[in-house]
Amino acid sequence: MAHRNPIIPGFAPDPSVVRIDKTFYLVNSSFHLYPGLPIFASRDLVSWRHIGNAIHRPTQLSLAQSGTSLNPGPGESSEKAPATGGLYAPTIRHHKGMAYIVCTNVIYDASRDTGDWASGLSFQNFIVSTPDICVGQWSDPVFFDFHGIDPDLFFDDDGRAYIAGSSWSPSPSCCISCFEINVSTGRKLSEERPLWRGHSQIIPEGPHIYKRNGSYYLLIAEGGTHDGHCVAVARAESIWGPYASCAQNPILKPTNALDPSVYAHYNGHGDLVQDPSGAWWLVCLGVRRDRAGRMVLGRETFLTPVNWPGNQTWPQIQQPIPRTICGTASDKDSEGFLPSRHIEAVPSPFSPRLDLVWVRNPDLKRCRISADGKMISLFPSQTDLGQCTGCPTSFVGRRQRRLEGVATACLVNPPMSDDAGDAKMGLAYYKDEHRYARIMYEPSAKTVTFEVVNWAKNPPISRNKRLAVDFTPPTRVQFQILYTEQLIHFLYRVNEGVGREGWRSCGLVDTLEMTGHDFTGPVIGVFATGTEEEWRTFEEVDI
Incomplete structure (x- = not known):
């Protein structure tokens, strides 16, 4: 398979992906935009069609307090770093005929902001579900108690469900923690336990748990959302840990913003998926940045292969490039979405109004x-x-x-x-x-x-x-x-x-x-x- 990057261009950060039978479904963060959590479908991971939005009724939840705070910029930058509230880092999963999305609605209350952006924040973590993802009708949110962001949903072999997220208690993004949950009611079925503080221990976020060959793998983003952003992985024999860090971490390394040979910068916040042939892939965010520092379209969704042959313990992830596997580098502009010729069977016609926000x-x-x-x-x-x-x-x-x-x-x-x-x-x-x-x-x-x-x-x-x-x-x-x-x-x-x-x-x-x-x-x-x-x-x- 040859693919061209980005696979979802333009304001498409924090991708999460799941395969249901022979179709892949991907969801992105949407922050302050309504409808929220756009969902895309593909039969080949190359050609994607926007088929719906998980938050598509104003009555599902309120985005009224998804304003943007201007915070001190990174390093020695004299510019402010805009941080927008709203819908952060969803995870999409499928279990026993139901599709689920878990997400955080970050509420920013400027009246409580004491100069530290986190002081004005509160979090609504929730689950929405549907028995038929192509119909486009999602449930009202089931809220659950978690003081943090970026929840992941993992179903173990015994049917038990777990939430792992970036805990903001007592200080922002202190660790990845986990608890068992009833997905129907949002009730916690266990105490919240810390799992891992990451390789660099700098803002561990965006966790995803996978089970392979009897072991639990915890994939996270860390290092901040731009410079230093990367992906790291740890492994344990129990979902509760202890998690051992991969010696090759970060397995998707930070890029040099001044290196003209780098196509996608600030790569991170990824999710693994296996295609029907058994090959593994990572969808992740990235930024196309020119030498002057222009990042016109913001964070986009990229696809890159994962080398995980046989019983190899740790995955190896390639840096996203313009075109890979059996193609040559394309021009820098993705020219929007690729033709959807491979997914005609997805029973949801494209509407010219579907992507209005x-x-x-x-x-x-x-x-x-x-x-x-x-x-x-x-x-x-x-x-x-x-x-x-x-x-x-x-x-x-x-x-x-x-x-x-x-x-x-x-x-x-x-x-x-x-x-x-x-x-x-x-x-x-x-x-x-x-x-x-x-x-x-x-x-x-x-x-x-x-x-x-x-x-x-x-x-x-x-x-x-x-x-x-x-x-x-x-x-x-x-x-x-x-x-x-x-x-x-x-x-x-x-x-x-x-x-x-x-x-x-x-x-x-x-x-x-x-x-x-x-x-x-x-x-x-x-x-x-x-x-x-x-x-x-x-x-x-x-x-």
Whole structure:
């Protein structure tokens, strides 16, 4: 098999994978986005299709407090490290006809933040399940008591179920701990016991337990989420340990960010899976980083082979490369998802609306979307993109999946009244409430406005450019974002032009200005904010 990396491009961190019969299913972290926990299916680990989301009803849980905290950056960096709350590091497993996902909803309460990000955190750990993963209907969460993140679910040969996670008690990420659980009720069936503090003992997280040849293997990520991030493994004869560290740890080593020969940086947080032929593979997160430090799409999902022949005690993992097994290196851009020709039998048709996302808790009654996703109407929210008030924001978009591309939207029949007040409507490149760039129409000022902010940078970035527009009345305001690995170009045109004609430049952003040691990736979408109470419609939406 030849595969091309990343297998899930663009804002697809913390992958977990399971094989059910002949089909592989993969889930990613989604943090502050709704719907949460996107699920992908493949018959060959190469071609993947987005088939659903495990958190697909607002009533399942609240993402209202999944805001982003700006913390001191790593090492001697003068920049802040944005840490976003929400849905962290799911694990997907299958047992006796049921598919399960365990996950943490990280709740960030800024009012309790004393300067240390962890001081403002609390954790909702939960299990959702479904008897048919392709139908796309998941249960309400079953919550369980665990003060930590990144839960793993392991079913032993006797049917007993165990949770292993990164315990944050008494201090953040102090160790990997474990307890037996009733998956139906969330009740703990044993005391929580520490298993392993990792090879480096630096932020052990993302644990997964496997059983092979009668032994228990504990695979973890450690070393921090960027520089130093790696994968280590330990082994025990009992699930409770003691766990002996592999002498070759870390088995997926940290990369040198300045080495131009490295394709994927910050590799870690992986999950093992065995294909029907018996070969082993690792899915893991990684970052495509250029020499200047641009990490445009954030953390993505990569695939790499695992050498575990016969009765060999320890797995050996290859660093992810662009293409492996029987291919040659591809160009750097993955060009989005590969064709899904190998998984036609997955009984879940792709919907152009399936991968649309909202920020935090949406008010879905404020959004109308056509069947093909090309027309979106929004009822404005008083919460703007730069706010995290717990109230919904009228924004809907898609994760950026390619290094190069174009996004467009046409605002039809925009308001002209001076009574529109603080109304804003347009097209945005969004990461969180501290970092976004957008082009928008402001009816009260009769301007098209370009804005870019990033409060995590030192010094902070805040630019605003208003272009007066002489038209009476406007019937169409078209917005366009052209993006490459280096630049994001914001353009507009009013009541004129077809094809490539008539576009006017409004602003340029170096993608380095939007790069940081963060958890998330960019989302491009349309928004409407302000106090006016009129639906605003975008046509020709292609985001």
